[in-house]
Ligand SMILES: Cc1cc2nc3c(=O)[nH]c(=O)nc-3n(C[C@H](O)[C@H](O)[C@H](O)COP(=O)(O)OP(=O)(O)OC[C@H]3O[C@@H](n4cnc5c(N)ncnc54)[C@H](O)[C@@H]3O)c2cc1C
């Protein structure tokens with residue numbers, strides 16, 4: 001089974017800095033593998049163990065993304081393809097377009113795995129777009145796969161229900177974090193990852209701009225929280241009484 | 256380009272919210288807001304805007320794959336300026352597929368949607384809610400609409416038109432669906448929410464918080480790990496970036512550390528209060544009232560004090 005896994009080198013929101021005018025500083029921002037993409041890599045590795053084959057990781061991002069790719073390779077992926085592009089400046093359609101072009105070029109693949117959403121922008125748009133662009137079946141929010149021959153049975157985790165679907169291969173799917181527990185690479189695996197093949201492509205050469213009119217970010221500003229931050233102290237009974245007094249005064253305790 | 260803004264959601268309540276968004280966007284461009292229904296009209300859908308029924312699929316319970324194809328076929332004929340879809344899990348898929356089919360840009364999780372006649376604009380939270388981004392996309396465009404942001408309107412349904420999009424053969428076959436929850440919670444309309452985090456040691460302790468929620472005439476919610484990782488509560492209870500966005504009068508976070516992804520879902524609460532053993536927990540920075548202490552002592556103390564005041 002040939003498995004492609006899409007991993008994003010995502011800005012770490014916790015370490016994101018703000019400039020004096022309240023804008024986030026994206027140039028050189030600390031980035032790492034998007035949290036749930038580890039679950040996608042893990043699932044690829046588990047399916048490879050069960051069905052043989054190969055796991056290839058794909059990333060669209062700046063040259064710095066190699067860090068994230070090496071992490072996926074250390075987890076156990078066989079090789080990687082990095083499409084160099086400024087992720088902050090392109091929209092979801094272009095990201096999906098670049099991934100589709102790179103996957104076609106290195107393919108064909110039976111299964112393309114993504115996660116439900118990237119930890120920095122969490123749009124959940126790239127995976128279904130990728131399904132359409134590759135002309136493959138698509139299943140989102142998968143929490144369980146069962147591959148038998150050319151048919152995949154998938155459990156989807158929706159807001160209020162679990163849906164069971166059947167899809168043919170080739171399939172593009174996005175996984176939720178509850179699907180598995182991602183492994184930690186060992187030191188030896190981390191060292192060996194550097195020797196695994198990692199191909200680098202130019203996004204601009206892979207796919208020309210201008211096929212459609214791209215969405216863009218006009219401006220960004222950091223949100224300020226304006227909470228009162230009153231700390232209440234005392235024994236549990238005292239603290240409980242003080243808290244209820246405060247909430248009553250605010251008029252937020254339902255009668 | 257005919258001046259119309261389409262609204263669609265597979266979820267009836269969300270469809271009404273998206274209709275409100277479409278009315279707002281349409282006003283900015285002297286366009287018409289049109290609520291799209293697929294397969295059959297849903298009973299009692301009292302949302303503003305004219306209705307467009309896409310016939311072909313047999314029932315309104317369509318998968319996002321079928322919805323996207325039906326919308327794409329109809330849009331290729333009618334050329335609406337924008338198509339807005341509710342940002343539920345299935346809605347995100349339908350919108351993304353639709354944008355790819357039509358080769359147009361797609362905004363995500365938009366609030367404050369608007370247009371100047373040549374672009375669609377929106378605001379959205381990024382970086383786990385730390386940052387607000389203003390987005391723009393040339394028309395025609397697709398966008399998903401943040402769930403819970405637009406008010407649900409109660410309007411007499413407008414005129415209904417029909418168009419036959421023909422039969423659709425999906426690649427993905429739905430073979431079953433089970434409700435996750437017994438008894439649905441409506442966190443979106445709750446006035447008081449008591450929310451449980453990993454500070455709760457075991458599933459058997461949840462009734463403690465549930466009772467407190469009841470005493471306060473509120474609903475129980477939780478952080479993501481309790482539903483997604485531990486499975487103690489259904490997914491629809493989890494609040495935050497990947498869960499429900501809530502706006503109660505009182506949000507009481509119990510044993511929740513207050514990571515950005517959780518805070519993203521409670522920003523519009525009137526008052527946030529928190530109970531946590533760790534005085535440095537980030538939740539206290541995002542709270543109006545914080546109590547440093549053990550929930551196993553404080554929750555019973557709160558229940559006792561509430562009972563004494565009745
Ligand atoms: C892409 C992405 C999306 C995410 N989306 C969401 C989301 O939508 N919603 C969400 O909630 N999370 C989300 N998360 C997870 C989020 O980052 C945090 O991991 C999560 O919110 C932590 O949950 P918690 O506060 O319950 O647990 P913890 O972080 O483990 O905190 C437990 C807290 O309980 C306190 N505590 C322990 N014992 C007691 C006691 N006896 N009494 C009182 N306090 C006690 C501790 O001091 C601690 O602060 C997301 C993560 C990612 C990467």
Ligand SMILES: Nc1ncnc2c1ncn2[C@@H]1O[C@H](COP(=O)(O)O)[C@@H](O)[C@H]1O
Nearest residue numbers: 006007060114115117118123124125126
């Ligand atoms: N730049 C990227 N490179 C590789 N994969 C990506 C990229 N952006 C998104 N993806 C994949 O698509 C998923 C959803 O991302 P998003 O649509 O941005 O929420 C991610 O978890 C990845 O699996």
